[in-house]
Amino acid sequence: MNTISIDFQPFVEWDNSPFILFSNRGKILYLNNAAEILFGYVSKQELYDIALAYAPQSFGYKTTMLTLNYDAFNFYAITVGYENEEHLSVRFYHTPRVKSSVPLETGKLMTTDINILLEANIALFKTKNNNKLQLLTDQDIPSFRIDQNNFSKLLRKSLDAFRASDSINVNLKLLVGEHVIISGKKESIVQLSIEANGRYNDTDTEIRNLADQSHISVLLKEHAIKLEIPLIQ
Amino acid sequence: MEHFFTKSEQIQHIIKGFNLTKTLFVSSIIIGEANIGKKSLARYLFPHAHMISGENQKEVEAALEAYDELIITDFEKLNNQETLNFDNKRIIATANFIGNYTTIDTLFAFIYTMPSLKERPEDARYIKESFAKKARHDLLLEEKDLDISEIPMDLSSNSKSLKKSIYTHLMIHSMDKQNIEEAVYYYILKHIGGKNAYKEHLELYEKPLIEAGLQKYGSQLQLSQVLGINRNTLRKKIHEHDID
Numbered sequence: 001m002n003t004i005s006i007d008f009q010p011f012v013e014w015d016n017s018p019f020i021l022f023s024n025r026g027k028i029l030y031l032n033n034a035a036e037i038l039f040g041y042v043s044k045q046e047l048y049d050i051a052l053a054y055a056p057q058s059f060g061y062k063t064t065m066l067t068l069n070y071d072a073f074n075f076y077a078i079t080v081g082y083e084n085e086e087h088l089s090v091r092f093y094h095t096p097r098v099k100s101s102v103p104l105e106t107g108k109l110m111t112t113d114i115n116i117l118l119e120a121n122i123a124l125f126k127t128k129n130n131n132k133l134q135l136l137t138d139q140d141i142p143s144f145r146i147d148q149n150n151f152s153k154l155l156r157k158s159l160d161a162f163r164a165s166d167s168i169n170v171n172l173k174l175l176v177g178e179h180v181i182i183s184g185k186k187e188s189i190v191q192l193s194i195e196a197n198g199r200y201n202d203t204d205t206e207i208r209n210l211a212d213q214s215h216i217s218v219l220l221k222e223h224a225i226k227l228e229i230p231l232i233q
Numbered sequence: 234m235e236h237f238f239t240k241s242e243q244i245q246h247i248i249k250g251f252n253l254t255k256t257l258f259v260s261s262i263i264i265g266e267a268n269i270g271k272k273s274l275a276r277y278l279f280p281h282a283h284m285i286s287g288e289n290q291k292e293v294e295a296a297l298e299a300y301d302e303l304i305i306t307d308f309e310k311l312n313n314q315e316t317l318n319f320d321n322k323r324i325i326a327t328a329n330f331i332g333n334y335t336t337i338d339t340l341f342a343f344i345y346t347m348p349s350l351k352e353r354p355e356d357a358r359y360i361k362e363s364f365a366k367k368a369r370h371d372l373l374l375e376e377k378d379l380d381i382s383e384i385p386m387d388l389s390s391n392s393k394s395l396k397k398s399i400y401t402h403l404m405i406h407s408m409d410k411q412n413i414e415e416a417v418y419y420y421i422l423k424h425i426g427g428k429n430a431y432k433e434h435l436e437l438y439e440k441p442l443i444e445a446g447l448q449k450y451g452s453q454l455q456l457s458q459v460l461g462i463n464r465n466t467l468r469k470k471i472h473e474h475d476i477d
Contacts, residue, residue, distance in 0.1 A: 107321075108320055108321055110257070110258060110321070112257065116253050116254070116257070117253075117254070117257070117259075119249075119253050120249075120250045120251075120253035120254045120343070121250075121343075123246045123247075123249040123250035123253065124246070124247075124250050124343050124344075124345060126246045127243045127246040127247055127250075127345060127346065128346065148257045148258050148259050148342075149258065149259045149260055149319065149320070149321075149342045150342075152254075152259050152342030152343060153341075153342045156342065156343070156344070
């Protein structure tokens with residue numbers, strides 16, 4: 001094997017997975033672009049502690065499968081490198097965006113104005129709750145095809161998670177420039193975000209299943225639920 | 234029915250929800266006590282939909298095959314709820330209670346709870362008035378025979394008990410002497426027997442007589458004079474009939 005003299009640092013720099021090099025005192029010696037973004041959501045100390053906890057016992061590299069969630073970042077494994085006494089490196093592996101295993105039943109999809117379904121679900125929510133609810137929506141979102149019944153259930157459950165929350169903000173907007181490929185076609189995405197001071201998480205599994213059936217990716221946070229809905233045409 | 238009266242905010246939200254989803258293929262259910270207007274509401278919102286009762290499972294299955302838009306009443310009476318398929322159909326169901334929540338939760342996108350008449354005093358008043366109007370018409374009574382405020386608001390079984398109490402009240406208040414004699418006649422015809430019938434049925438006359446008298450004259454002394462009987466006799470009878 002020929003020895004190639006090449007600088008690998010740019011590869012790490014532009015790697016989509018966060019990579020951080022710590023000193024033995026927890027000081028950051030190097031971090032790539034992805035790690036920089038990650039630090040917007042988690043503290044240096046926390047990641048250093050994780051690196052220490054999963055470091056190999058003697059020099060070397062050790063990969064551990066674990067689940068880490070920081071806002072929109074989901075990781076399923078980390079590799080901690082421990083080459084000498086001075087350096088400790090850690091690399092995070094993104095959980096792949098799960099492709100819905102459910103085939104899209106195009107027969108069930110009906111062209112729908114999402115604003116109508118959203119308003120109807122808010123009306124339903126208001127028959128049961130008196131919480132303050134604010135809706136900010138884009139009336140110009142084009143109609144798209146969706147399983148109306150299944151999607152309504154998803155909306156009902158998502159709103160119900162906020163049944164005891166104080167002031168709820170519902171926001172519907174088109175994610176400009178973002179797309180998802182479904183059945184070989186590139187589709188735009190709208191994001192529905194429901195946020196409040198807190199929420200119940202008793203139906204998170206059901207919300208995930210319902211979302212999965214409609215090829216909607218869902219982000220379940222402590223204070224918010226965000227649905228990314230493909231505008232299937 | 235072309236009109237559905239309600240002042241209840243909760244029901245107005247239900248109507249709003251239905252109006253928005255009227256053209257969509259979603260399944261909805263209205264749950265609430267018996268006789269509070271669930272069926273009327275469904276009929277008002279979907280005047281042309283086929284309506285079927287959940288009492289007959291086979292008919293419901295056949296109707297689901299035949300129609301895209303369907304009102305299923307008494308949904309709680311269906312035994313095979315979990316086998317139903319509502320895909321791409323507009324289903325409006327009504328039920329007196331939920332039964333199995335998981336099944337309802339899986340089947341229906343919109344689960345509305347309709348408040349009972351006790352929780353909707355303004356609606357109850359309106360319904361009472363319209364029942365009274367109809368009752369007056371049915372019983373051929375004059376307007377002057379009717380003071381709605383005197384009729385007790387019996388909402389123990391929602392509109393059913395309310396309707397019954399109105400008819401009973403109006404009938405009792407519009408009876409003349411002959412009607413009362415006839416009513417007593419048929420009552421006695423049905424119940425007479427045994428060895429002490431005279432004393433047993435005397436109550437029919439004595440009890441209302443004393444009760445009404447006491448109400449009108451207040452004191453036993455005065456009443457005994459009006460009735461022309463001894464004060465002690467009156468007291469004895471009051472005790473006998475357990476009158477307060």
